[in-house]
Amino acid sequence: MLDWLDPLALARWQFGLTTLYHFLFVPLTIGMAFLVALLQTAWVRTAKLKYLHLTRLFGRIFLINFAMGVVTGIVQEFQFGMNWSDYSRFVGDVFGAPLAMEGLLAFFLEATFIGLWIFGWDKLPAKLHLASIWVVSISTMLSAYFILAANAFMQNPVGFTINEERGRAELTDIVAVLTNPVVLASFPHTIFASIMFAAVVVVAIAAYHLSRGQYDETMRTALRFGGVTNLVAFAGVALSGDQLSLVMVATQPMKMAAAEALYETAGPASFSIFSLGTPDGSSEVFSIRVPYLLSLLSTHTLTGEVEGINDLQAQYVEQFGPGDYTPIIWVTYWSFRWMIGLGSLAALISAVGLWLTRGGRTPAGWAWKVAIWAAPLPMIASLVGWIFTEMGRQPWLVFGLMKTEDGVSPNVTGLEVLISLVVFTVLYGALAVVEFRLIRRAAIEGPKEWEDHSDADDIDRSKLATVY
């Protein structure tokens, strides 16, 4: 039975909830900024009006989404200190640096140039205005790098020493922190996943208009553009994900074993498609397996040995003392599968869609519906991916150094955390409804505002001005 005023459980729920919610907006911001930058480049280069229409349409969706990313991001930064003050004291010397760099190098750029881009249509020369969306795009990626480097320290702490007297981790090598093998793999993984996320939204919106026979030329371009981008990004997600698995086996073998529900060390190891464990999570009852595949994923050899949960648990007890070092297996196992499955499904749908629309062909009505309903797939894949990464790290807050239960603020009461959890849940829920409706409406309206413009010479830049 959950203790409703247990600060640890509530703080964990709050972090999980607010982080996942924040990550609904982040990937769309990263991905959409990049796609809008590409579309606007096409407009500036070719002066074809359809690219301007698409830039404006997806730029509008980007903006509706962007504000939510910003305001929910502040909560993230405050939350470390509010709910996890002992964690902040313990890692601040190491963990604070990438966060401050993120602010100084990335957030300032992003916030400044987003303002220039939104309100600068009629005030900046075309090329400078184009450059500002590229600065936004690059700075969103830069900020992702720093925050992922900070997260990588929690997965695989490097570049530090423990000061026993102060009871904290102290930074000794910033380069090591910023080139942590985990971030080198998780950064491209996150960026490509974000681009997939945005590309699938582009495809869905294009499919909606094409299914109604509107804006045919413009939307066909959008559909093909989104589909191709999605496939390229999927290749990036798969390759970087493969690299991330290798790093994970080396640095957090328990996470990989938990992802696979591999109880006993095996070599060669098979990949399980479906598995049921005993309720206490200590052994397997039933599974369907593909031989050799797990060895191949984890070690890039057919017969490489992959350590099992039971051996690792025994090993950690010896190393860190008595305790349970196993994450919740059904969570890691299923989140890992849903991440891969849904991401692959999104790519498959794009591939089929590109085939069906090749050479100007128009597919049957069901195909448009599939494309529209596929929009949330990469989003859900991203969310379960994060659930896997963070739940797979448990019981550690910083792997091998600090357990989650030791990081929570000792002086914040359960009631206070409960209040903030309820407030954020209600507020975020309400805003999600508004947000979804606004994006949906913008998507449905499409490039309507532009119907009366027939060619590029018709465009008066002062008419492009954005006004709140």
Added chain:
Amino acid sequence: MDLATLWFLIVGFFFIGYFVLDGFDFGVGMSLPFLGKDDTDRRQIINTIGPVWDLNETWLIVAGASLFAAFPYWYATLFSGFYLALLLILVALILRGVSFEYRHQGRSPEWSAAFDRMIVIGSAVPALLWGVAFANIVQGTPIDADGNFTGTLLTLLNPYGLLGGLTTLLLFFTHGVQFVALKTDGELRERARALASRAGIATIVVAAAFLTWTVLAHLDVAHAPLIAALAAGAAVALIGATLANRAGREGWAFGLSAATTLLAVATILAAMFPNVMPSTIDPAYSLTIENASSTEYTLQVMTWVAVFMIPLVLLYQGWTYWVFRKRVTRASIPVGAAH
């Protein structure tokens, strides 16, 4: 000067930047019911900060992250200690930020009115609570041997804390109204100027009381003259801003109200020095620049980043303000919903 002291100044600089910049955003937001007679007025007011409110707010994120990096113990104690106050600030900032973006997406007057109310609340709450928070930091709070705050939200609502909150509320209000006068035209501009004059008087009275209290409470420290000089500078700048406004010099008036905020926050920072969070339980438990800071190596790394980035940041942000230097005219607000 050692690096920890340098970082006290850098973190102070980020907070000053935040209060000077987002301070006028708060004032602009709060001015809506006083200055906005119709929807066009209100849109004109909001558009004065349209391109910049986000970058202004980012100063808070940078200030917070720098606090985390340079003074993790300060960050941990402050943020866990002032829990509910910060929660209110966060909720307010969320409501304000999304309202700017959502307000003009609607189709009905009720929709706009609802988001206008959120902008007002979302601006007033942080304007008040930041003052309460910083006044309490200076005054000292119950901090135990482990560096944990042992009070509640009510601990913060003491006379000095509330006076600090009222000071920032009025200061930011006047600062923002002054900005509206500087950035709009026509009747709205005239109304903003008249309001800034009236609000200026109230601000002078309250701010003088707060600054005097702060100076008197720190007479026994070695650098008391510096605290008094900064407070006096803030008072002079504030009076100057009001006079300049009466004389119709909007640029000077705004510049001087920015200087007031700068000097008032500097007064607070000087008054807490060399502590960062004094303890009222036992001075031995106080967090100081020395015992709350990061290691020498971390501060060195961060110093390199700051030395390269701060000038660049100031340069491109200054350029942004230059790009949007023109007044937002009534004629520039289109009829009907915008995109």
